[in-house]
Amino acid sequence: MSINTPNKQTSHLKREILVRLIRAYLGDNFEEDVRLIPFEMRPKGSEVPFRCCIHKERAILRDRVIAGLGFDIEEAQDSELLSDLAAKAVKREQPEEHPLTLLQTACNECVPARIHVTDLCQGCVARPCESACRFGAIKVVDGKSRIDHEKCKNCGMCAQVCPFQAITKIIVPCENACPVGAIAKDEDGLTKIDHEKCISCGKCVSACPFGAVHKKSQVIDIIKHIKAGEKVIAMVAPSIMAQLPCTPKQLKQAILQIGFSDVIEVAVGADVTTKKESDEFKERVIEGGAPFMTTSCCAAYNELVEKHIPEIKPYRSSTGTPAYYTAEIVKKEQPEAITVFFSPCVAKRREAMQNPNIDYVLNFEELGAWFVALHVQVAECDEAEYSQDSSAQARNFAITGGVAAAVNSLLDENEKANAYVINGLDKAGIRDLKKFAKNGKCELGNLIEVMACPGGCIGGSSTINSYKQAAKQLDAYVKSSPDIKEIVK
Amino acid sequence: MAKVNVKVCLGTTCFVMGSANLQELIELVPRKYGDQVDVAGSPCLGLCSIDWEFSKAPYVKVDDEVIKEATVEKVLTAIDKKLGK
Structure with missing residues (x-):
């Protein structure tokens, strides 16, 4: 994988x-x-x-x-x-x-992205590269193909047709990975992020x-509050249960041991999200006749909508994220507490910045490092009970398809959503979303779940466990959890 | 011939520093070597706390040989050596 x-x-x-x-x-x-x-x-x-x-x-x-x-x-x-x-x-x-x-x-100093003819070029007679190029940018000169970079548009057609696979596309990995063109080299050859x-x-x-x-x-900021003896509450994303070699209850004990005063599963908020989102789906799509609705729990997707696809806003669910509802519950009960969201990804930091109920974000790598620094053996910790239970469906938000499945679990047989999942945001997925918004329809389904990371949150960029193991571990926890109908009445 | 014994440390330090990605060995090794090699994940082997050597984690033991900063590659090479390959 x-x-x-x-x-x-x-x-x-x-x-x-x-x-x-x-x-x-x-x-x-x-x-x-x-x-x-x-x-x-x-x-x-x-x-x-x-x-x-x-x-x-x-x-x-x-x-x-x-x-x-x-x-x-x-x-x-x-x-x-x-x-x-x-x-x-x-x-x-x-x-x-x-x-x-x-x-x-x-x-x-990565070479700027471009098409490059390697030494493998044989200067063949067929010259499919010349005929494939629609810009007249490649010519055989002195027995070898040469690219005129003034004319080349980096389309890669020549590379595709070369019988020797002698033409290659040189990429800059960060530029290539960025789905929104936000990271690039400037004129001085220095890479910059366009915030x-x-x-x-x-x-x-x-x-x-x-x-x-x-x-x-933000780890120093968080520890500062703990050192000051304040009440600091950990709100742990569902994906955390798949991260470390221990049970969820041992993990709670380990987090208490490093100084947090309580640990609450963000799956508690995911149950609220599920309820609201399934009601919303019913109202908007089944009864209101809207062509489709997208989920709203992935922070990177939400940023994407704000910055690049505002036209899809009317189709995005207005339901809050699981982190949003969890933080609301915690701050309502304990307004004096400092709240820390434990995150599998970077994007949640932006969400937290915009939500006054979430004070800080600690990612899983940072939590792991904290355990290492304090010699906490998670597998040897006692088990601590969570004060609030959450459902199997909510705990399964961490994996691709989990959110849509949760929404469906609360819909009646004749109202079930036809889910389409964008499993990892890339340029093609963004083009699709723009198309759905522009045409006001989506042939592939009427509930679009968007996960910026392939595999969902357990595939996030700040996770510790390997994907396959994480999926297994999460599945075991989900299977031991109560059905959503026992939690959401 | 005595079996080669492989222990992948799954203590917290090793896990965070990289043994999460060595768990594939537990499936891969039996497939590759059959019953010539025993492989298992292990609770903390205690190697990281010697002189606070966490930076050399993850650790894997192949019989008595300790592999620092272990990778799948390094472990397979060590097994091959033990088996005289």
């Missing part, structure tokens, strides 16, 4: 930094210990695994630490000491607005082979 197979070395590096940062913050000498992280990871005389010399290794590690501290790498001055930044991180009142930042010194366009789906984070796209962590 290709989904969610992380770039192991890059995630290993990023997680190692998080562990060291958290340990430093929980220790007595935070600022100095943070300053030392690059030196501890690459002590004098150590191997230089990735870069030209130990100094560049350390310089890049320093920049990665900046993202771990929650700052923008591009904005930080080269002359600023990590110890000063660490002090600044602790004083910060608000996490930064945009969740992604680029580490330009780690960013390889006006970015939907925080996190695909560039997973795609970059140099690990140059970083998530700005």
